[in-house]
Amino acid sequence: MTCTTLCYDEQLLAELRQVYGIHGLRAFFSAIQRPPTRYYIRVNVLKIDSGKLLDDMRSQGYMVYRDEFLEEALWLPVRGPQRVRDTGCYIVVEKKAAESIMMGAHVYAPGVRSIDDCAKPGVEATVKAENDVVVANAIVVEEFLHSLRRGRGLVAENVRPLYSVPSLRDTVWARNGLIYEQSISSMLVARVLDPAPGSVIVDMCAAPGGKTGHVYELVGGRARIIALDHSASKTRRLVENLKRLGHCGVEVIRLDSRYADIRLGKGIADYVILDPPCTSLGVLPKVWDKKSYRDVRNSALYQRQFLRAAYGLLKPGGVLVYSTCTVTLSENEENIQYAVEELGFKPVMPPLRVFGKGVGTWADYLIRVHPHVHGATGYFVARLVKPR
Numbered sequence: 001m002t003c004t005t006l007c008y009d010e011q012l013l014a015e016l017r018q019v020y021g022i023h024g025l026r027a028f029f030s031a032i033q034r035p036p037t038r039y040y041i042r043v044n045v046l047k048i049d050s051g052k053l054l055d056d057m058r059s060q061g062y063m064v065y066r067d068e069f070l071e072e073a074l075w076l077p078v079r080g081p082q083r084v085r086d087t088g089c090y091i092v093v094e095k096k097a098a099e100s101i102m103m104g105a106h107v108y109a110p111g112v113r114s115i116d117d118c119a120k121p122g123v124e125a126t127v128k129a130e131n132d133v134v135v136a137n138a139i140v141v142e143e144f145l146h147s148l149r150r151g152r153g154l155v156a157e158n159v160r161p162l163y164s165v166p167s168l169r170d171t172v173w174a175r176n177g178l179i180y181e182q183s184i185s186s187m188l189v190a191r192v193l194d195p196a197p198g199s200v201i202v203d204m205c206a207a208p209g210g211k212t213g214h215v216y217e218l219v220g221g222r223a224r225i226i227a228l229d230h231s232a233s234k235t236r237r238l239v240e241n242l243k244r245l246g247h248c249g250v251e252v253i254r255l256d257s258r259y260a261d262i263r264l265g266k267g268i269a270d271y272v273i274l275d276p277p278c279t280s281l282g283v284l285p286k287v288w289d290k291k292s293y294r295d296v297r298n299s300a301l302y303q304r305q306f307l308r309a310a311y312g313l314l315k316p317g318g319v320l321v322y323s324t325c326t327v328t329l330s331e332n333e334e335n336i337q338y339a340v341e342e343l344g345f346k347p348v349m350p351p352l353r354v355f356g357k358g359v360g361t362w363a364d365y366l367i368r369v370h371p372h373v374h375g376a377t378g379y380f381v382a383r384l385v386k387p388r
C-alpha cells in the first residue's frame with residue numbers, strides 16, 4: 001500500500017517508538033493531524049498590559065483566556081472539527097495551503113494545484129489536499145480565473161473550514177504591534193533563556209523573529225540583541241515584524257550563522273538562542289508529511305554545526321538555549337549529548353518547570369512538549385552553560 005498521510009520510514013519510526021512507545025506514537029500521529037487545542041498570542045507587554053488587552057478583546061466579543069503559566073500569553077479556543085460538505089466539485093491545494101485553509105484561511109492562487117471545470121464564480125467547492133484529505137468548503141470568487149492566470153490573488157472564500165480560529169491578523173491589535181501570534185511551545189524558549197538586562201544576546205536562527213521579539217520584551221529593550229538569519233526574504237520579514245512591535249535597536253544581520261563566531265567574534269555573547277531548522281515533526285496540523293531517517297540524520301548534523309558556533313560565540317559562563325519543533329532523539333537529546341561530551345557544554349535546570357521531561361541521562365534538565373498530551377506544538381528546549 002502506498003503511504004498517503006504520515007509517511008515515515010521504518011528506521012525513523014523505530015526512533016520515534018523509543019520516545020513515545022507504540023501506543024504513545026499512535027496518539028502522537030493522531031494529534032499532529034489536528035491543530036493545537038488553543039490558539040496563542042503573545043502580548044507585547046512593552047505596549048500594553050496583558051490584563052488590559054484581555055478586557056479589550058473580551059469587550060469586543062472575543063473568547064480569550066489567560067495562560068496558566070506565562071502572563072504575556074493569551075489564548076483563544078480552536079473550534080472543530082466541523083463537517084465539511086462533499087460538493088463533488090474540487091479545488092486541490094498543496095500541503096502548506098491545505099494546512100492553513102483547514103484553519104480558516106481563504107484559497108489563494110499560489111497554493112492551487114488543480115481546479116475542476118465545475119468551479120465557477122458563486123459555486124461552493126470542496127477544498128482538498130493532494131492526498132484527498134478534505135479541509136474546507138469555499139465559494140469561488142468572481143476574479144478566480146484572473147488570479148489563477150497571474151499566479152496570485154484570491155480564488156475562493158473559505159466558508160466552512162474543518163477547524164476555525166478567529167483571525168486576529170487584521171485587527172488593530174496586530175497592526176499596531178500589541179500582539180504577536182506565537183505557539184505556547186515557542187514562547188518557552190525566551191522564558192528558559194531568562195536573559196538579564198544589560199547583556200549581549202545572539203539569536204542565531206532568528207527569522208521571522210518570534211523569539212527575538214519575546215526576548216526584547218523580557219529585557220524591556222535594555223540589552224544588545226543581535227538577530228541572525230541567512231535568508232534575505234526572511235530577514236526582511238524579521239525587520240518588518242520587529243518594526244511593527246516597536247522594537248528598536250535590534251541588530252539584524254544576514255549571515256550563515258554556522259560561522260557566526262568567526263564573523264562576529266569569539267566570546268562576545270552572554271546568551272545565545274539556537275532554534276535551527278529541523279524536521280518539524282512536532283508542527284501541527286499536518287495534512288500529510290514524508291520524512292526519512294536520513295532526513296533526520298542530515299538535519300542533526302547540520303544542527304551540530306550551529307552548536308559549535310554557539311560555543312564559540314559565548315563568553316565563559318554564558319548561556320545557550322537550544323530548541324527545536326521536532327521530536328526525534330537525533331535532533332534533540334543526542335545533540336545535547338554531543339554538545340556536552342564533544343563541545344564541553346554543561347546542562348543546567350531551566351528556570352521554569354512546565355510540560356514534559358526529556359528522554360535519557362539528562363531527562364530532568366530537558367523540556368519536551370507533547371502534541372498528544374499538551375495539545376500544543378511538539379517542542380524541545382534545553383538550557384546549557386559554557387563552563388568558566
Ligand code: SAH
Nearest residue numbers: 205206208209210211229230231256257275
Ligand atoms: N527562531 C525563529 C524561527 C527559526 S526557523 C522564530 O522564533 O521565529 C529556522 C530559521 O533558520 C529559518 O528562518 C532559516 O532561514 C534559518 N537558517 C537556516 N539555515 C541557516 C544558516 N545556515 N544560517 C542562518 N540561518 C539559517
